[in-house]
Amino acid sequence: MGKYICIEGIDGSGKTTICNLLTKELKNSVVIREPSDFEIGNFIRSSLKEKKEFMNNPFISSLLFFADRIYLKGEILRLKEKFDFVISDRCFLSTYAYQKALIKDEKDKLIFEEIFNLLLKKVEIPDAIIILDVDVEIAMDRMLKDGKDLSLYENKSFLEEVLKNYREMNLDLENVYLIDANRDIEEVKRDVLKLIEII
Numbered sequence: 001m002g003k004y005i006c007i008e009g010i011d012g013s014g015k016t017t018i019c020n021l022l023t024k025e026l027k028n029s030v031v032i033r034e035p036s037d038f039e040i041g042n043f044i045r046s047s048l049k050e051k052k053e054f055m056n057n058p059f060i061s062s063l064l065f066f067a068d069r070i071y072l073k074g075e076i077l078r079l080k081e082k083f084d085f086v087i088s089d090r091c092f093l094s095t096y097a098y099q100k101a102l103i104k105d106e107k108d109k110l111i112f113e114e115i116f117n118l119l120l121k122k123v124e125i126p127d128a129i130i131i132l133d134v135d136v137e138i139a140m141d142r143m144l145k146d147g148k149d150l151s152l153y154e155n156k157s158f159l160e161e162v163l164k165n166y167r168e169m170n171l172d173l174e175n176v177y178l179i180d181a182n183r184d185i186e187e188v189k190r191d192v193l194k195l196i197e198i199i
Contacts (some may be wrong), residue, residue: 073122
């Protein structure tokens with residue numbers, strides 16, 4: 001049975017680059033992404049690109065993300081049978097960090113976390129979640145240099161709140177690692193590989 005590794009972090013942290021580099025370093029590995037390339041995931045992606053208003057509602061968007069993730073569980077299990085490493089560009093931690101940042105009311109935050117923890121029981125939990133920790137200014141500069149069209153969730157104040165949620169995560173999870181991603185990508189890759197070796 002293969003290992004399921006998730007690479008997490010805010011946009012511009014280098015997740016996709018690291019995922020692609022890992023497939024070159026790790027034999028018999030495959031990369032998946034969230035949202036998935038299945039029907040629900042494609043709907044989420046197009047809704048974000050088109051800046052649909054309902055994606056601003058953390059409860060609606062979270063349920064959509066989890067619907068996609070629950071569907072994706074079967075695919076992850078199949079891939080773990082075939083590959084030594086299943087590397088995911090994002091997982092449920094993105095939903096926690098991003099959607100929680102949309103919530104201002106403290107009571108709603110409690111409801112959100114209660115629902116979130118219940119839904120976690122229905123998804124595949126990674127063997128390791130590696131968070132690429134990068135300063136917001138550096139992440140946004142990278143996105144602009146890459147010519148990326150900033151999406152619904154990509155503005156400075158919002159990303160700072162998202163980053164705070166990653167750094168101060170309050171979930172009952174093991175094997176969550178934080179790596180400094182402000183550095184050169186080769187240094188980041190080296191540290192990610194070291195972590196994967198000990199899992």
